[in-house]
Amino acid sequence: MFYSDDQWLSWMDELAENDYVIADNFISEDLYQSIMQYFAELEQADKLNKAGIGAQQDFTVKAEIRGDFIYWLDESRDQPMAPFFGLMEELNQSLRRFCYLSLPGSEFHLAKYPAGSHYHRHLDQFQERSNRQITVLIYLNKNWKPGNGGELVIYKDDQEIKVEPIAKRLLLFKSDVIEHEVLTTNVPRYSLTGWLLKQPAEVGFLLG
Numbered sequence: 001m002f003y004s005d006d007q008w009l010s011w012m013d014e015l016a017e018n019d020y021v022i023a024d025n026f027i028s029e030d031l032y033q034s035i036m037q038y039f040a041e042l043e044q045a046d047k048l049n050k051a052g053i054g055a056q057q058d059f060t061v062k063a064e065i066r067g068d069f070i071y072w073l074d075e076s077r078d079q080p081m082a083p084f085f086g087l088m089e090e091l092n093q094s095l096r097r098f099c100y101l102s103l104p105g106s107e108f109h110l111a112k113y114p115a116g117s118h119y120h121r122h123l124d125q126f127q128e129r130s131n132r133q134i135t136v137l138i139y140l141n142k143n144w145k146p147g148n149g150g151e152l153v154i155y156k157d158d159q160e161i162k163v164e165p166i167a168k169r170l171l172l173f174k175s176d177v178i179e180h181e182v183l184t185t186n187v188p189r190y191s192l193t194g195w196l197l198k199q200p201a202e203v204g205f206l207l208g
């Protein structure tokens with residue numbers, strides 16, 4: 001167990017109530033370090049790919065909409081990410097127990113937004129594939145400072161909520177209702193992004 005039932009219950013309550021929840025220091029320093037080390041190895045090995053928009057045959061790369069580079073994770077292949085997948089399993093169980101949400105599939109990628117890039121306002125469900133239910137973001141930027149940019153803006157009930165992408169912060173939101181945008185980042189911006197799915201992910205790694 002990473003967290004107590006009480007802690008999960010309070011996060012799940014907030015998610016149910018507000019459609020999103022933020023948890024700071026969600027991952028430990030050890031987990032943070034191991035993710036960043038793996039990220040650096042992947043980057044050096046040139047394993048990050050330009051991200052696109054849309055599913056399968058509609059997939060296109062449009063840097064003016066989205067400028068990040070991604071690496072799709074695979075639980076069995078990406079062994080250094082095992083503790084992270086354990087934590088996601090606990091999240092999934094908590095959603096089932098406390099929100100009555102049964103989400104059998106998932107897909108996760110590491111993402112790097114180079115300086116000068118952004119992601120336009122959007123919803124995480126594609127028209128042709130709407131099985132994404134919960135968006136999971138873990139930010140990985142140590143020493144993030146105001147002025148670095150790359151904040152996530154959540155659009156909700158005429159409000160614009162700015163979330164700073166600071167290291168170890170978790171953000172969960174409901175993928176079908178929360179429109180959001182990544183503001184232009186002025187420094188390289190690192191994150192781990194994923195989705196919990198109504199059905200298993202068969203083609204997730206083909207998608208943007």
Ligand SMILES: O=C(O)CCC(=O)C(=O)O
Pocket residue numbers: 111119124137151152180181182191193
């Ligand atoms: O990195 C973020 O803050 C959001 C990324 C995003 O919206 C996405 O990948 O769909």
Ligand SMILES: [Fe+2]
Pocket residue numbers: 122123124180
């Ligand atoms: Fe998104």
